[in-house]
Amino acid sequence: MPDNASDWIAERRKAALEAYEAEPVPTWRRSGFWTTSLRNLDLDALEPRRYEPVGSEAELPAQVRDALDGEPGALIVQRGASTIYIDVDAELTAQGVIVMPLEQAVVEHGELVREHYMRRLSETEGKFPATTAAFWTGGVFIHVPANVRVEKPIQSVYAIDEPGTAQYAHTLVVLGENSECAIREYCLGADIDGQALHAGAFELYTAPGARAKVAHFQDWGRGEIYDISTKRVVIARDAFVSWVPVHLGGRLTKQTLDIITAEKGSDMRHTGLYFTERDEHLDLFTTDLHEAEHTTGDTVWKGALTGESRASYEGLIEIVEGAQESHTYLQTHQMLLSQRAKGDAIPSLIVKTDNVSASHGGTVGELDEDQIFYMMTRGISRIDAVRTLVEGYFEEVVQRLDDPGLETLIRRRIGEKLLAAEDQVKEFVGHRAGAAQEA
Amino acid sequence: MSLEIQNLHVRIEEREILRGLNLTVRKGETHALMGPNGSGKSTLANTIMGNPVYEVTDGKIIFNGEDLTEASPDERARSGLFMAFQYPATIPGVSVANFLRMAVNAKREEPIKVKEFGKLLGENMELLRIDRAFTSRYLNEGFSGGEKKRAEILQLAMLKPEIAVLDETDSGLDIDALRIVSDGVNALRGPEMGSLIITHYTRILDYVKPEFVHIMLDGRIVREGGPELATALEDTGYDQIREEVAAANAG
Numbered sequence: 001m002p003d004n005a006s007d008w009i010a011e012r013r014k015a016a017l018e019a020y021e022a023e024p025v026p027t028w029r030r031s032g033f034w035t036t037s038l039r040n041l042d043l044d045a046l047e048p049r050r051y052e053p054v055g056s057e058a059e060l061p062a063q064v065r066d067a068l069d070g071e072p073g074a075l076i077v078q079r080g081a082s083t084i085y086i087d088v089d090a091e092l093t094a095q096g097v098i099v100m101p102l103e104q105a106v107v108e109h110g111e112l113v114r115e116h117y118m119r120r121l122s123e124t125e126g127k128f129p130a131t132t133a134a135f136w137t138g139g140v141f142i143h144v145p146a147n148v149r150v151e152k153p154i155q156s157v158y159a160i161d162e163p164g165t166a167q168y169a170h171t172l173v174v175l176g177e178n179s180e181c182a183i184r185e186y187c188l189g190a191d192i193d194g195q196a197l198h199a200g201a202f203e204l205y206t207a208p209g210a211r212a213k214v215a216h217f218q219d220w221g222r223g224e225i226y227d228i229s230t231k232r233v234v235i236a237r238d239a240f241v242s243w244v245p246v247h248l249g250g251r252l253t254k255q256t257l258d259i260i261t262a263e264k265g266s267d268m269r270h271t272g273l274y275f276t277e278r279d280e281h282l283d284l285f286t287t288d289l290h291e292a293e294h295t296t297g298d299t300v301w302k303g304a305l306t307g308e309s310r311a312s313y314e315g316l317i318e319i320v321e322g323a324q325e326s327h328t329y330l331q332t333h334q335m336l337l338s339q340r341a342k343g344d345a346i347p348s349l350i351v352k353t354d355n356v357s358a359s360h361g362g363t364v365g366e367l368d369e370d371q372i373f374y375m376m377t378r379g380i381s382r383i384d385a386v387r388t389l390v391e392g393y394f395e396e397v398v399q400r401l402d403d404p405g406l407e408t409l410i411r412r413r414i415g416e417k418l419l420a421a422e423d424q425v426k427e428f429v430g431h432r433a434g435a436a437q438e439a
Numbered sequence: 440m441s442l443e444i445q446n447l448h449v450r451i452e453e454r455e456i457l458r459g460l461n462l463t464v465r466k467g468e469t470h471a472l473m474g475p476n477g478s479g480k481s482t483l484a485n486t487i488m489g490n491p492v493y494e495v496t497d498g499k500i501i502f503n504g505e506d507l508t509e510a511s512p513d514e515r516a517r518s519g520l521f522m523a524f525q526y527p528a529t530i531p532g533v534s535v536a537n538f539l540r541m542a543v544n545a546k547r548e549e550p551i552k553v554k555e556f557g558k559l560l561g562e563n564m565e566l567l568r569i570d571r572a573f574t575s576r577y578l579n580e581g582f583s584g585g586e587k588k589r590a591e592i593l594q595l596a597m598l599k600p601e602i603a604v605l606d607e608t609d610s611g612l613d614i615d616a617l618r619i620v621s622d623g624v625n626a627l628r629g630p631e632m633g634s635l636i637i638t639h640y641t642r643i644l645d646y647v648k649p650e651f652v653h654i655m656l657d658g659r660i661v662r663e664g665g666p667e668l669a670t671a672l673e674d675t676g677y678d679q680i681r682e683e684v685a686a687a688n689a690g
Contacts, residue, residue, distance in 0.1 A: 369492075374528035376512035377488045377521070378538075378594065379545030388541065392532025392577075 006106050008114055016123035016133035023127040028254060028283060034312050034344065036254050036283040041226050046166035046197050048081035048137060060085060061161045063188045063221065069405035072184075073152030074099040076140055079159045080167055083138040095148045097181075099156075102139025102170055113141060116174050116205050120232050120260065128228040128254075132199045136170040142183060146176035146207065153182040153403070160225055163194025169229075173204040175212055175239075182213040184406060189249070192223030200229035208237040208263070213244075215406055219413065220250035222278070227253040237263035237292075244401050247274035247282060248413050258287040261295035261326070271400040272301035273410070275417050276309035276341070283312050290319040290326040290356075297328035302397045304390055305334070305341035306421040313345045317360060321352045330360040335367065335393060337386075338424045386425055387418045440466035440503055442487070442520070442602045442633070447498035449479075449486050449658075456482040458658035459498070466601055467630040471644055471669060472637045474655030475677040480637045481525060483655075484606040488512050488522045502602070517546050521600035523591040525607040529579040535590060536560065536574040539597050546598070563596040567623045585616035592623040603627075603634045609643035621646030641669050656681055 025043070028036040054060060057068070060077055068075070073092050076099055077085040083101040092099070098109060105113050123133040140156040158169050171185060187198060204214060220227060227250050235241050243259055259270050268288075276282050288297045297317070305311050315330050334345040347360035367389055375385035394414055398407050418425070442464045449457035456479045464470050474480050486493045487500060489512040500508045507515055530538060539560065544550045551559075560574065569589055579587055588608055595603055605624070609617055624647050628634065636647060644652075644666070652669045654662035656677070661684050662668060672680070 368528070371528040371530060373488075373490050373492075373512060374524065375530070377516050377524075378542035378598070379513050379516035380541055381513050381545075382511070384541070384545075388533060389530070392530060395532030 006110060009106050009117070012118065012123070013134050016130050019123045019130035020127065020134050023130060026127050030312070030314070033342070034283070036252070036281065038226070038252070041197065041252070042195060043197070046164055046195065048135070048168065049162060049165050051079045051082045051084050053082070053084045057085070057087070061159050061188075061190060063161065063190050064157055064159050064186070067186055067188055067217070067219070067409060068155065068157075069409060071152055072155040073097075073150055074154045075157070076101070076155070077157040077159060078138040078140070078167075078169065079161070080165050081137040089152065092150060095150070096145040097148060097150060097154075098141060098143040099154055100141055102141045102172055103137065105141035105172075109141070109143070112143065112174065113172065116203070117172055118203065119205060120234050121201055121203050121230060125230065128199050129201065129230050132168050132170060132201045135168040136201070137168060139169065140171040140185075142171070142173040144175050144179040144181045146179060148176065148179050150179075150181040153184050155184045155186065157186045157188060158198060158200065159188050160196045160198060160220070161190035161192065163192045163196055163223065165196040167196070167198045169198060169200040171200075171202045175204070175206040175210040177207040178209040179207070180211045182403065184215045184217060184403070187216070187218040187220060187227065189220035189223060189225045191221040192225070195224040195226070198225060198227045198229070200227070200231075202229065202231040204233045204241070206234070206236045206239040206241060208239055210236070210239040212240070213242045213402060215401060215403060216245040217248075217406065217409070218246065218250060218253070219248040222249070224251040226251055227255065230256045232258045232260065233268070234260045234262050235266040235268055238265040240267045242269040242271070242400070242402070244271045244273075246272070246410060247284070248410070248417070250280060250282070252281045254283045256285050258289060259297070260289045260291060261297060262291045264292045264294050266292065267296045268298070269400070270297065270299040271397050272313075273394060273397045274303040274311060274313075275414055276303070276305050276307070276311045277417055277421060278307040278309060280307070280309040282310065285314045285316070287316045287318055288328055288330060290323045290328060293322065293324045293326065295323060295326045299328070299330040300397055300400070301332040301345070302394060303334045303343070303345070304337055304393070305343050306337045306417070306424060308338070308340040310341070311343040315347045315360070316350065317348070317358050318350045319353055319356050319358055323353055324355045326356045326358070328358050332360075332362040333393075334364045335390065336365070337367070337390065337421060383422060383425070387415075390418055391415065440601060443499075443501040444483075444487070445499045445501065447483075447486065447500065448496045449482055450494045450496050451482070451492060455496070456493075456658055457486065460655075460659055462653060462660060464602055464633045464635050466633045468633045468651065469628060469647065469649045470633075470635045470651045470653060471649035472635055472653045472655055473639070473641070473669065473672060476639065478655045479658040480639075480655060481606055484522055484604045484637055487515075487604055488520065489515050513545070519601035520604070521595055521598055521602070522604040522606060523588075523595055523608050525610060527579050527587050527591055529577075531577055531580055533578055534575050535578050535593075538578045539574075539594065542594065543597055559597065563593060566596060566626055567593055568619060569593060584611040585613065588612060588616065588620050589623075592620055596623065596627055599632070601632060603632060605634060605636045607637055607639065609638055609640065617643065618646060641673050644669050654680060656684060
């Protein structure tokens with residue numbers, strides 16, 4: 001580390017390294033058929049890759065250029081282990097907004113970073129949180145000062161476009177009192193031929209009264225990219241965060257996503273979407289944690305599965321002792337579009353106090369033949385009916401993004417995935433129509 | 440221009456529901472098909488549209504000279520058949536306007552121009568006294584019974600089929616809604632459209648006057664006639680007809 005001021009981070013890295021060495025590579029098991037294992041990932045063959053910075057957006061990797069939309073207020077791009085591009089609107093800089101690599105922020109904004117860095121994450125949470133805490137490079141730091149309102153979205157990108165890459169990523173977001181902003185974080189992979197790993201940490205802390213829209217857009221492409229990440233959003237008194245994680249691709253994804261209403265009056269809306277295809281494996285665990293009285297939450301997750309993919313969503317509502325008058329709701333839906341896909345969606349509830357309302361619901365199902373028949377009687381072909389129904393199914397969550405640029409991108413990607421899956425979807429619904437006729 | 444149903448036998452889960460049904464509906468004609476619960480009315484409507492749940496074991500469905508017995512529901516719709524559902528499906532995430540545009544375009548080579556579609560939709564909504572805000576709602580999601588039926592009639596108006604089957608369109612409607620729906624059907628009646636109104640009760644026939652009435656029992660049509668047949672039915676009820684048919688069969 002360059003100077004004494006950042007000794008503290010060296011200490012944190014050292015502690016993380018110890019935790020990393022003490023932990024074996026985990027296999028995640030749950031009751032039932034579900035196991036997430038890394039046995040097919042050759043970890044030893046992966047290493048951090050460094051890249052030179054680029055001078056303009058036009059030189060960014062293709063998959064990044066393709067996904068980005070509109071005029072961001074700030075854009076920071078990390079490719080492999082290196083930050084390769086930063087562009088922050090002069091207007092934002094004038095407002096005191098900070099967008100820079102976390103490495104740089106440790107040096108230039110040491111006190112602010114130290115106050116929040118891994119406040120609610122821990123290197124002792126497991127092998128991969130420890131790995132990330134020990135080895136992260138580049139990283140992203142975003143700070144919006146008190147009472148500042150940022151109109152244009154602040155965008156960060158983690159990109160992987162070469163096989164053999166290990167990317168250790170850490171994003172820290174600190175939002176000042178009564179600030180307002182929108183943040184989009186993209187995880188984008190090229191269709192690589194080979195393996196890669198993204199081990200990530202994301203932490204966001206609001207001060208009281210802040211309002212933020214946060215989106216995570218993950219599309220690791222058709223290659224063998226593994227994503228093992230922990231993301232945590234912590235909301236202070238009377239603050240509000242709308243958080244939208246979107247998973248549209250990755251060979252194996254294992255993520256822990258927690259949204260914590262930590263102080264009185266904090267409020268959140270959590271909206272998730274996933275679409276798995278081919279042999280992808282997605283394992284998500286979300287917690288809606290209420291730590292204070294008068295907190296509110298509203299969580300909706302929707303997914304669809306094609307191919308031989310596997311997707312498991314487990315969503316927990318936890319209301320701690322003393323968090324009275326909290327109100328929260330979680331619903332999770334999953335739609336199977338192929339005979340060979342397998343999934344589950346499990347909501348659960350731990351309530352340790354009185355005077356709260358917490359409820360959850362979940363469905364796992366297939367497309368409804370009555371809906372398909374109805375649409376066909378209007379002249380719409382079976383495959384168009386299926387496509388429209390799946391798009392309609394996702395529309396509710398897409399609209400909750402409240403971000404037209406990202407909504408367009410997600411609609412487009414879902415459309416492409418449905419088109420790619422057309423044959424199996426046809427076969428699947430055709431098979432079921434045939435079965436119905438035999439019945 | 441006609442829909443001909445010839446000796447139709449239909450089964451669902453090993454149970455024979457339609458047992459040799461014959462019926463012809465020509466363009467420009469209005470037919471009422473009446474029968475008690477379980478007589479096979481809805482099975483007939485669904486089979487006309489090709490619902491795969493129902494298996495045709497014998498007989499034919501001929502439309503404009505073409506055998507559609509094996510055709511898929513969307514082919515039937517594109518060739519000019521329409522069904523207004525008793526219990527229309529909910530289509531989440533798809534607005535009434537978008538759904539209508541898809542359905543209209545399904546019948547056309549070139550997609551309809553935005554302006555032309557807007558005009559057509561506006562005219563038909565006025566005809567059916569439907570509020571503009573209605574079209575941005577997701578189709579049938581959270582709709583009242585009356586709104587669902589109105590959405591069905593709006594689709595009928597937009598798609599202009601040659602033959603329309605209205606499956607128990609009057610069920611679950613209060614008198615005002617029934618009148619609005621009936622006015623809509625009456626406004627759409629004409630030499631270009633034939634309709635088959637399927638109903639349990641004679642109520643809707645006070646508003647939409649059929650030229651032909653058919654009475655159905657146990658999967659067959661057992662009585663045919665003009666409007667007077669419906670009036671007579673109101674006095675006698677289905678049981679008496681059932682007894683007469685049984686007696687005739689015994690004799």
